[in-house]
Amino acid sequence: MIMRKIATMLLSLSMLSTVAIGKVSAAENNKSIDYVALGDSLAAGQKPTAIGSASTKLYGTSYPKFIRDDLSSNGLLNSYANFGMSGYETWNVANDLMTTDSATQNAISEAEIITLDIGANDLLAYLEAEEGDVSNLLDRLAYMDQDQINYLIYQMDLLKSSAVPYTVYQVSTIVAQIKTLNPDAQIYVMGYYNAFSFLNDFSDDPALQSKIDILIPELEELIQAYNIVLEQAITAMSYQSPGITYVSTWEAMGGDVNSNARTYLPLDIHPTVQGYRAIAQAFWDEMSE
Template sequence: MRRKRTNLSLSLAIALSLLIAPVASAEGADTKVDYLALGDSLAAGQSYDKTIGKGYTDYLGSQLSKIGVLSSFTKQFAVSGYTTTQILNDIESNIVKNGVSIQDEIKNAEIITIDAGANDLLQLIEIDREELKVTYDQEELTAGITTVGQNLTSIFAKIKALNPTAEIYVMGYYNPFPILPSPYKEQFVPLLDALNQVIANVSKPFGATFVPTADSIAKNALGYLPNIQDIHPNQAGYLAIANDFWKAINVKKQASFNDDIPEVAKEEIEYLVEKGIIAGYVNGNFGPNDLITRVQSAIMLNRAIVYSDDSAPNPNYTDVNDHTFGYDVIAKMTEAGVFAGNNQLFNPGNPLTRAEMAKVLVQAFELKGTGARSFNDVSSDYWAAAYISTLAENGITIGYNDGSFKPNDYITRAEFSIMLSRALNDSFK
């Protein structure tokens, strides 16, 4: 039966209020992660103005803390200007900083991120930013890329010898010179592709995950790289890189449910549980057919996407205050433009409709569409028509067999898990 959004019964309202808390609880709460960031200035958090601040590694640390698994985070072994040779030397010599050795940090880490290789090549390239010219020796660069591959192979081998179970995530580099005119861009981009291919290839034998970032930065290159004299991104650029990593990272949380997960959503739910995005109830159930509320979906999205860890301003909803469950998340999601209220109300305990689901997923993941997809129960002037079409165009939903979308129906925990998994991971589409 098609559900109506208005006139919730008292019993349903009470049930929904009880459903809010379990999403914030975490099965496998004993999962703890020590996170070690190795690499160059990007891992250190150097900004385009030469200062060291929050970089993608800091945001990943904050995200691990947000989902309740972070035990420790250090980036003290990440150094601006470092090459793969210097990182390898630090590991081999077991360098000590602040009373802690790099080998001990490697041994204790569950997650290790690395960005290395760009400085190996940048020192072989002469770039005239005034004349926008690039000069290099092809043989030297080819040899440099070979050296990067050899050094990374040694780095991975030593890490795995010290810690066979560590999860390693390796950054692929973006084009740091989007201002270059076409003739030079056509020379430089293939070099970047060759470097990234080598990094990806040498990562595979060690089970390291290659994390591409070129496409994410290219979407807004001049916005993310505001100083044409510097290759480092601003905070928005670092957040884009952090999200590339976050999509790849799996903290391996575990949850054991009482056989109430439907087969159709089993892989997606397990995927989200392992990433720390969703959990079950304290009684061991997942509750796949329970309706998901607006605040619950906001919490899941806040765990699925890396946002700035700065406090968001008061969203000024009349039904939300700083004592409201999920207040910080509601404020953050409102600041990010993912959620918006209606008549100054957020309605945190209201169940999410399929139309609202379409809007928040499109906004959260910045999905693009043409408006080409239509459904027989969604008119062109319906408030969410563009969002629904975009969601379908991106392969996240195809609607029902009868050609309908049922925009006003509420969405369940299992259904939202399926949609969110597809937005995060193309393999679920």
């Protein structure tokens, strides 16, 4: 008999204590787990880069790698596949899942654990901030008067009622695709953290910073609006198809207080190694329940 949660196992002290997921044949008998990560630059492990920098993107330790390493160090990991790509939007992941006999399809069909973070780039594209680069937005903001800023805020409010529900619908479709490929997989869907906390005290120009300060809470509200709708959708899906879990990373990454902003998000929306570890911890919190 295939079980969705079969045991609890001791993990390292740096992470939370337990995880138990998968099929009896893979995880109970052999104590091995096949883990697949899907998503955008966060899954890929993109490093923080100064806004507007023309530097080549650099990659390092991502939150899936922390999950992978702890599974491995405890003798639980059978295989690991990370398909996270910088710039990925929901349609990219959906397309990968629909490609017959692709590496993504094959890996998912065998996985016990699947993590997913996607949707941010869909929303940021509406703000001309592709892949999290807000330099274009800030350049425009520098020349805006108050009326233009008010109109930008109005546009962001519209995103909450239009783009947010549509993006969440796309994510829900991806989760349904995964369940079709592997009904027994445990799927963990990430809610986004306060990705714009680095904009606090960002500019040396007081006039520009005052405009940025007006925009910061609006950006934060956009992320939270997405998180709220996403959590509702994932929770609803979990009632019909067990093994789907929403993972909040808002508090883990500093929340509204932004107490860890300089440590976790010093330059742009991409975390430092410490930030990626904090995100991985949030996943373990859910996996260990």
